[in-house]
Amino acid sequence: MPTRQLNDKIYTGLRSQIEKRFKDDTREAVVTYIEDILKKKRSLDASQRLHIEERLLDEIFGFGPLGPLLRRPDVANVYVEGANCVLVEKILTGGKLRIEKTQTRFENDDHLLDVIGRFLQPLGLSLSEETPFVSGRLPNGSKIFASTKPASLDGPTLSLVCQELRSIDAIPGWTLTYPQKTEKPTVSCNDGNLTLTNETQTSSWMGLWQQFPARAFRGKTLTFTGQINIPASATVATDSGASNIYISAGSRGNKLCAYVRAQLEEKDSRGWQVFHISLTVPPSAIWLSIGLSAIGISELHWQNLDLLIDGRSIGRLTRYRKPRNLNLLLT
Secondary structure, eight states: OOHHHHHHHHHHHHHHHHHHHOSSOOHHHHHHHHHHHHHTOTTOOHHHHHHHHHHHHHHHHSOGGGHHHHHOTTEEEEEEOSTTOEEEEEEOTTSOEEEEEOSOOOSSHHHHHHHHHHHHGGGTOOOOSSSOEEEEEOTTSOEEEEEOTTTSTTSOEEEEEOSOEEEEEEETTEEEEEETTSOOOEEEEETTEEEEEOTTOOOOOEEEEEEEEOGGGTTSEEEEEEEEEOOTTSOBSSTTOOEEEEEEEEEGGGEEEEEEEOOOOOOOTTSOEEEEEEEEOOTTOSEEEEEEEESSBSEEEEEEEEEEETTEEEEETTSOBOOTTOSSOBO
């Protein structure tokens, strides 16, 4: 049996034994038990025993498959785009950042939700269908963002952002956000085509968003539509080309009270994908936000962006005018 399969078999067997044998026991008791069992596995060398022990302790007391990534000094941020897609933002020479896809996987969505819950529990937060998006700040200062269905149509997602983000006004009505240690991305609007480019091609995280008062829209349905395209010339750090389009709403104290992500349709012959997302604005909403972001993609194009209230368009987002009831410029 190949070494990896043998290690996985031993890990699975030990994990099952520990879950049955130990309930509220201390870490020391579990460590002693694991070491005693592994010493009897003559087929394992010292490094293999240590790997299995760390993997078990991460699963029982830590953050599961993310444990090794969180201990790496060259990892700045971690983005989980589902159980089978874990990305890291690595710190390169000179302090620049680059997105890379890892081999890290979760067993399934429930396994990922369990790990997300471990991050949220000390904050007094939880993720569920009733509260499908949460955000907060961990004790170490990192920011956490997590979502699940129905806000995230493809299953649970998790972002752990340790690097400070910089936000600047990009073009009228839009705010550009990106990690401080990366070069500023370029934003342009030409013939109704909005382009976000990371010219250094480090493919780091970057996003465009705009926020506006929610009072006039409480109880109404806000819809955000348009098309997205990743050009053939773009650098893509992961085969999934992680991008995100969303509508969110916040209440007093800047607390998020609603969030929904877009699901992209099939590409047309020119590579464009249509998106369409709707959100019924909660009565408690103080502000609303629409946003477009990319992880691990050096260039993105958007076109035909439109915002509708109860099915009525309040103006294409590429016409440089201020629609009625909105205290912002929609470009």
